[in-house]
Amino acid sequence: MYNIIVVIIMALVSYIPRVLPLIFIKTQIKNKFIKSFLYYIPYAVLACLTFPAIFYFSSNLYLSIIGACVAFTLSLFNQKMYLVVLISVVVVFGLSYLFF
Numbered sequence: 001m002y003n004i005i006v007v008i009i010m011a012l013v014s015y016i017p018r019v020l021p022l023i024f025i026k027t028q029i030k031n032k033f034i035k036s037f038l039y040y041i042p043y044a045v046l047a048c049l050t051f052p053a054i055f056y057f058s059s060n061l062y063l064s065i066i067g068a069c070v071a072f073t074l075s076l077f078n079q080k081m082y083l084v085v086l087i088s089v090v091v092v093f094g095l096s097y098l099f100f
Contacts, residue, residue: 058092060100067092 029035054071055064071088079087 058096060096063092063096063100066095 054068055061058064067088070091071084074084074087
């Protein structure tokens with residue numbers, strides 16, 4: 001019974017924030033500041049979830065920093081996301097194999 005109550009509560013907690021904007025915002029948002037703010041929220045959330053995981057991925061902090069620097073450098077050169085991830089992972093695993 002406890003598990004069913006927990007699932008129902010979690011369903012409500014995840015469903016309510018999705019429904020509230022539909023209930024309260026009836027018209028299209030015309031304010032440029034609010035539109036730009038809402039546009040960048042997914043990127044900010046993704047960065048907040050991904051960035052700490054980079055440093056806890058490897059047991060060695062220096063390898064994590066090197067991998068993050070490689071990914072950041074490749075992204076500055078507008079590489080595709082799968083290439084950035086693939087090359088960064090290969091660099092970290094290669095360095096961990098060579099030095100540790």
